[in-house]
Amino acid sequence: MRPVQSYAIAVVASVALHVVVVGALLANWQPDTARIMVQPQFIEAKLVELAPKAKPKPPAPQKPKVDVAKKQNDEKKRLEKLAADKKAQEKKRLQQEQLKKAEQAKKEKQRLEDQRKAEEKKRQEKAAAERERIEAEFAKALEKERSEVTAKNDERVANSYRQLIQQRLSENWSRPPSARLGMETLIRIRLVPTGRIVGVTVLKSSGDIAFDRSVEQAALKVEQFVEIQGMDPGLFERKFRQVDVAFSPEDLRL
Numbered sequence: 001m002r003p004v005q006s007y008a009i010a011v012v013a014s015v016a017l018h019v020v021v022v023g024a025l026l027a028n029w030q031p032d033t034a035r036i037m038v039q040p041q042f043i044e045a046k047l048v049e050l051a052p053k054a055k056p057k058p059p060a061p062q063k064p065k066v067d068v069a070k071k072q073n074d075e076k077k078r079l080e081k082l083a084a085d086k087k088a089q090e091k092k093r094l095q096q097e098q099l100k101k102a103e104q105a106k107k108e109k110q111r112l113e114d115q116r117k118a119e120e121k122k123r124q125e126k127a128a129a130e131r132e133r134i135e136a137e138f139a140k141a142l143e144k145e146r147s148e149v150t151a152k153n154d155e156r157v158a159n160s161y162r163q164l165i166q167q168r169l170s171e172n173w174s175r176p177p178s179a180r181l182g183m184e185t186l187i188r189i190r191l192v193p194t195g196r197i198v199g200v201t202v203l204k205s206s207g208d209i210a211f212d213r214s215v216e217q218a219a220l221k222v223e224q225f226v227e228i229q230g231m232d233p234g235l236f237e238r239k240f241r242q243v244d245v246a247f248s249p250e251d252l253r254l
Contacts (some may be wrong), residue, residue, distance in 0.1 A: 195228030
């Protein structure tokens, strides 16, 4: 029991005792009779030290009321923002992948184009080389044919001039009495484009001095083949700058 309650009970008990005593006295009171003295009993009251009252605790701060709707709305916005950010990141990732694929496709296309151009260039170079080879072979064949034709024409023309030279030498050759069958003298006649004879050399002797001398004299008597002046210069240089003539008693051979 608390000290305050004990003190209150003691006070109440004391007051009640006094009331009982007073009531008894009044009930038994007789005038002028022997007095009966009743000594009141005193109740020793002790002062009870009261413990100091505890300071009242300050009221706990009330937690602010949570706005559930606002909290739910904020949470909804947060989730929506997260979803939007995730969607934006995914979109950005897809765009980057598309750009990467597009760049790779572009590089691959460029590689194939470069490869195609390289192959086309190689094909063209090969075709050009083949064409040049064919053209060179054709030109060579044509030149050969032309040369053959030219050679045939030159030979034909040359033969006509040889016949002329043979005829003129034969007309101016006097066979010596010492000429015999089987003798042959080969001489070389040097000419200039005008057809003039500028030199005669015995390349092969017949063994008979008179026969060899008659051959040289025949060439010197002719002096000039005037007809050669009209000859093609190229043909002259190739075939008539020097002419070898073989003399025998039977015939002249060029």
